[in-house]
Each structure stands twice: as structure tokens, then as C-alpha cells.
Amino acid sequence: MLGMFKALIQSMRPKQWIKNGIIFTALIFDQQLLQIGPFLRTSIGFALLCLGASAVYLMNDLVDLEQDRSHPVKRQRPIASGHLSIPAAQAAAAIFFILAVAGSFALEPAFGLILSTYLGLNLLYSFYLKHVAIIDVLILAAFFVLRVAAGVTLITVQRFSPWMYVCVTLLALFMGLGKRRAEMILLAEKANSHRRVLDGYTISFIDQLLSIVSSTTIVAYALYTFSASNLPENHAMMLTIPFVIYGIFRYLFLIHVKGEGGAPEDLLLEDIPLMSTVALWGLSTVFVLYLSP
Numbered sequence: 001m002l003g004m005f006k007a008l009i010q011s012m013r014p015k016q017w018i019k020n021g022i023i024f025t026a027l028i029f030d031q032q033l034l035q036i037g038p039f040l041r042t043s044i045g046f047a048l049l050c051l052g053a054s055a056v057y058l059m060n061d062l063v064d065l066e067q068d069r070s071h072p073v074k075r076q077r078p079i080a081s082g083h084l085s086i087p088a089a090q091a092a093a094a095i096f097f098i099l100a101v102a103g104s105f106a107l108e109p110a111f112g113l114i115l116s117t118y119l120g121l122n123l124l125y126s127f128y129l130k131h132v133a134i135i136d137v138l139i140l141a142a143f144f145v146l147r148v149a150a151g152v153t154l155i156t157v158q159r160f161s162p163w164m165y166v167c168v169t170l171l172a173l174f175m176g177l178g179k180r181r182a183e184m185i186l187l188a189e190k191a192n193s194h195r196r197v198l199d200g201y202t203i204s205f206i207d208q209l210l211s212i213v214s215s216t217t218i219v220a221y222a223l224y225t226f227s228a229s230n231l232p233e234n235h236a237m238m239l240t241i242p243f244v245i246y247g248i249f250r251y252l253f254l255i256h257v258k259g260e261g262g263a264p265e266d267l268l269l270e271d272i273p274l275m276s277t278v279a280l281w282g283l284s285t286v287f288v289l290y291l292s293p
Contacts, residue, residue, distance in 0.1 A: 002096060002285055003083065004083070004085070004088060005055060005080035007083040007084035007093055007194065008078070008084055008089075010077075010078050010084075011057065011058055011077065011078045011089065011092075012054035012057060012058070012096075013053075014054065015053065015147065015220075015265045015269065016057065017050045017053065017146070018265050018268060018269070019053075019147070019265065020049045020053060020140045020143060020147060021092060021150075022044055022147045022168065023042060023047070023049055023147050023148070023151040023154075024046070024151060025040055025148045025151055026042075026063040026148065026151040026152040026154075026157060026163055027042045027151060027155055028286070028289070029159075029160055029164060029230065029289065030155060030158055030159050030160045030230070031230075031290060032102075033132070033286070034110050034290070034291070038101055038154070038155040038156075038210050040178055041108070041154045042151055042154050042155065044048075044103075045107060045108075045111055045150060045151065045154045047212045047237045048100050048104050048107065048115065049100075049115065049118075049150065050105075051067035051100040051103075051235065051276070052074070052096065052100030052101070052115055053097050053100055055092075055094075055096035055100060055123045056119065056126070056275070057090050058079075058092055058093035058096070059093050059122075059123075059126060061077055061079045061089065061164070062089055062090065062093070063126050063127065063239060065086075077223040085235065100115060101106070101116055104116070109156055110153040111150055111153045114149055114150045114153060115148055115150060117146060118143065118249065120148075121139065121142065121143070122143070124139075125139050126186055126207045132200075133199075133200025134200070135174055136176075136179065136180075137177055138173070138175035140172060140173075140175045140176040141172035143172070144169070144171075145165055145168055145169055145172070146167050147164060148164060149165075156284065159229070159230030161228035161229065161231075163220070163223070163227070163228050164224070165219050167217065167220050167221050167224055170213055170217040170220055171217055174210065174213045174214055174248070174251070175251075177206055177209050177210050178251065178255045178264065179263075179264060180198065180201055181203065182255065182259065183198060184198055184201065184203060185203075185259050186259075203211070210252070210255070214252060217244075218245055218248060221241065222238070224237075225237040225238045225240065226238055227254050231288075232288060232292045234292065236288045237285070237288050239284060239288065240281055240285055242289065243277050243278075243280050243281035244281065246277050247281065250271070250273055250277060251267070251274065254267055254274070266283055
């Protein structure tokens with residue numbers, strides 16, 4: 001039982017929960033981070049989002065069971081390796097799904113609708129949309145936008161800028177394309193047999209898309225720093241632009257030179273230069289928003 005419990009926790013993919021932290025975007029950029037009420041509501045929303053996401057991860061592992069068993073890395077996942085039984089995974093996914101949906105509607109009906117949309121879109125993605133080139137990465141970006149929108153519903157927004165939706169969309173596309181490129185490099189000639197959508201990509205095509213999205217992300221963020229109405233009038237937010245530029249360049253370095261990028265959450269937690277850049281950007285952002293004159 002202890003071994004199965006550990007396997008279940010692993011299948012819930014706690015590392016992936018870092019993505020759900022983007023639900024705090026509205027709280028931070030609307031300058032309500034230090035208010036207890038909004039912070040608690042957003043934190044509860046974060047927990048419910050993680051619970052729903054874990055249900056999705058379990059479902060994905062069940063759907064992709066045979067493909068995962070032929071993957072050089074994913075075959076070590078608990079369900080594919082047999083450490084977590086299929087009935088236990090199915091039961092856990094159902095329980096997590098029900099708790100997440102019920103809890104989200106109890107917290108805030110609008111939040112419940114967004115979480116339900118997120119879970120429903122994940123179902124479509126798992127069974128069909130992830131096999132359609134270009135659409136697959138657009139859906140991945142939509143998941144991040146829905147997380148931001150979920151955070152907006154949990155507070156009374158006063159100064160949140162729509163520019164954040166644009167920046168988050170572009171950054172998510174950037175990471176999604178990097179993940180596809182890493183998969184093609186890792187699986188080599190077996191890429192198409194493992195993930196059908198990779199048949200619609202080539203390395204050169206993905207590199208062109210990465211070039212477009214990375215440059216657009218930098219431009220969009222720069223425009224946000226001096227045109228968003230919720231920022232300080234002294235334009236101090238522009239001081240955070242170098243961190244964004246370096247972070248994108250570092251990620252491109254890891255993708256093209258190091259051949260990484262298959263698991264963006266691992267890079268954010270393990271690559272010290274990238275992690276340091278994100279931390280410095282976060283600290284400087286908080287300083288500008290909360291301490292800047």
C-alpha cells in the first residue's frame with residue numbers, strides 16, 4: 001500500500017504544479033498580494049487547480065499507456081511500469097476530478113466554469129487535439145491563459161492589464177514548441193510512432209516558429225511595461241525587460257545547444273541561471289509594483 005501511495009503521488013506529478021502558480025498572476029499584478037482575503041482565495045484555487053490537473057495527468061497516462069511503454073523516459077512512469085495499477089489510477093482520477101469541480105463551484109461559480117472548461121479541453125486534447133499539428137501547441141497555450149483567467153475570477157480586479165494574457169500566451173507557445181523540438185530530438189526516427197503529431201513537424205519548421213514566437217514575446221512584454229495602465233507612471237517596469245530577454249535566450253540555449261526542453265518544469269527547477277533569472281525578475285517586479293514611488 002505504501003508503494004502504491006508513493007506511485008500515486010508520483011503520477012500526480014507535483015513538479016507540474018509549478019505551472020498552476022500562474023493563477024497568482026492577477027493577484028500579484030493587481031497589487032493585492034499582501035491582502036489576506038484575496039491571497040487565501042487564490043491559494044485555495046491553486047490547490048483545486050492542482051487537484052484537477054492531477055486527475056488529467058492520471059487520465060493521460062491511462063490513455064497513452066502503450067505509447068509510454070515504448071518511450072525511453074516515460075516507460076518509467078508508475079502506470080506504464082506497473083507500479084500503480086490501472087483500477088487504482090482510474091479511481092483516483094475520478095475522485096480528484098469530482099473534488100476539484102465541486103470545490104471550484106463552491107469557491108466561486110465563475111472559477112468553477114473556467115476549471116470545468118480547462119478539464120473539458122484537456123479531455124479533447126488527450127483524445128484528439130494533441131494529434132493535430134500547430135493546434136496542439138495552441139491548446140497548450142490556452143491552458144495557461146485559462147489559469148490566468150481563473151485567478152482573475154477569484155479577486156476583485158482593479159488594475160489587471162489584458163496585456164498579461166498576450167504575454168502568457170506567447171510564453172506558453174514558446175515553451176510548448178521547445179518541448180516538441182526536444183521530443184523530436186530524443187525520439188529521433190521513432191518520433192512519429194510514439195506521438196503522431198510529430199509527423200506534422202520538422203526541426204527546421206519548429207525552429208522558425210520558435211524564432212517568431214520568441215521575438216514576439218520580447219516585443220509584447222516590452223510594450224506591456226510602458227503601455228499598461230496599471231503600472232507605475234515612472235515606467236520602472238521597463239527595468240525588468242533584461243531579465244525576460246536573458247530568460248528567453250537562456251531557454252533557447254538549453255533547447256538548441258544542450259538539447260533539453262522536453263520538461264520545461266524541470267528546467268525551471270534545475271537550471272541555476274534560468275532559475276536565478278526568474279527569481280530576479282519576480283523580485284524586481286514585486287519591487288516595482290509594491291515599493292516603487
